[in-house]
Amino acid sequence: MVVDQSAQSGMVVALQANYLEVELDQVSELIPSRLLCTRRMRLSHRGKAVYVGDRVRVEAIDVSHARAVVSHVEPRVSFLTRPPVANATTVVVALAVDQPAFDPDQASRFLLTAERTSLVVQLVLTKTDLLEPEKLERLRVRLQAWGYPPLLVSTGSGLGLSELKQSLAGSSLSVLCGPSGVGKSSLLNALIPELDLRIGAVSGRLQRGRHTTRHVELHRLEGEARVADTPGFNRPDLPNDPRNLEVLFPELRAQLESHPCRFRDCLHRDEPGCGVTRDWERYPIYRRAVEDLLGVSRPSRGG
Ligand SMILES: Nc1nc2c(ncn2[C@@H]2O[C@H](COP(=O)(O)OP(=O)(O)O)[C@@H](O)[C@H]2O)c(=O)[nH]1
Ligand SMILES: [Mg+2]
Ligand SMILES: [Zn+2]
Structure with a gap:
């Protein structure tokens, strides 16, 4: 086996049981561009999880078997x-x-x-x-x-x-x-x-x-x-605080940017003097989401 000791950078593109599949940033004729990697002990000991999308450094590249070891994970910009x-x-x-x-x-x-x-x-x-x-x-x-x-x-x-x-x-x-x-x-x-x-x-x-x-x-x-x-990603992940719902509706966000509601903690439901209009299509969806988070019970459909 040919082991290349130089470190390379790449991105984790898939997880396979305990292995990470890493695609190298730099394409070369000497090293396969996709490597099956294990984690350096230090990483697994610290319980530091590595995910798809992570930017990593790989070492101990076994060129003939397309294997390597992930030794470092870069800080994430989002997760x-x-x-x-x-x-x-x-x-x-x-x-x-x-x-x-x-x-x-x-x-x-x-x-x-x-x-x-x-x-x-x-x-x-x-x-x-x-x-x-x-x-x-x-x-x-x-x-x-x-x-x-x-x-x-x-x-x-x-x-x-x-x-x-x-x-x-x-x-x-x-x-x-x-x-x-x-x-x-x-x-x-x-x-x-x-x-x-x-x-x-x-x-x-x-x-x-x-x-x-x-x-x-x-x-x-x-x-x-x-x-x-992504196979999943379909369960809504709503904030705990209903006041944080307004930023999730771009049409409401835009309305509030040009005409801020004068009440700081307003949920834009029935508050007298609330400055938000009700004539947008998803207002009922917004309102239902607020009420779900507040735990307001509604009569169930079809009795
Ligand atoms: N009429 C039509 N059918 C499509 C189109 N794209 C995909 N389909 C069909 O929709 C079904 C589901 O497609 P798939 O790509 O598996 O959907 P996924 O579950 O979102 O990945 C298949 O029967 C496809 O042939 C399209 O542009 N027009
Ligand atoms: Mg599919
Ligand atoms: Zn309001």
């Missing part, structure tokens, strides 16, 4: 839980125009979770081939009013794929999330042809039970940009 991803810069929320039908409540659950990360949130509307142009335009205008000008895409017609690729290329690590069946894997396959992810109503890899835990893998686009296809 998402459920599923854990380090250093993400953008959250892409994929929602279908149909099949599954567009559902504003489900859409909002994903968008609120995405907003909770404080990262850039980009909305992508998939399967646009399934909707007539006028209806599609109406949906686009509607989502723009939510504060999310959507990228319209279709792997069927090819619409918007180059724009999506360009948008992803501008962010070093994008996390792709959205309900099952909206076409996330199809999109990644279209953008990265050598990928060949399983397509189906439910994620094939999970179904086969190869990864029973939530599993994330990073895929390289052009250059340094990478994208993660």
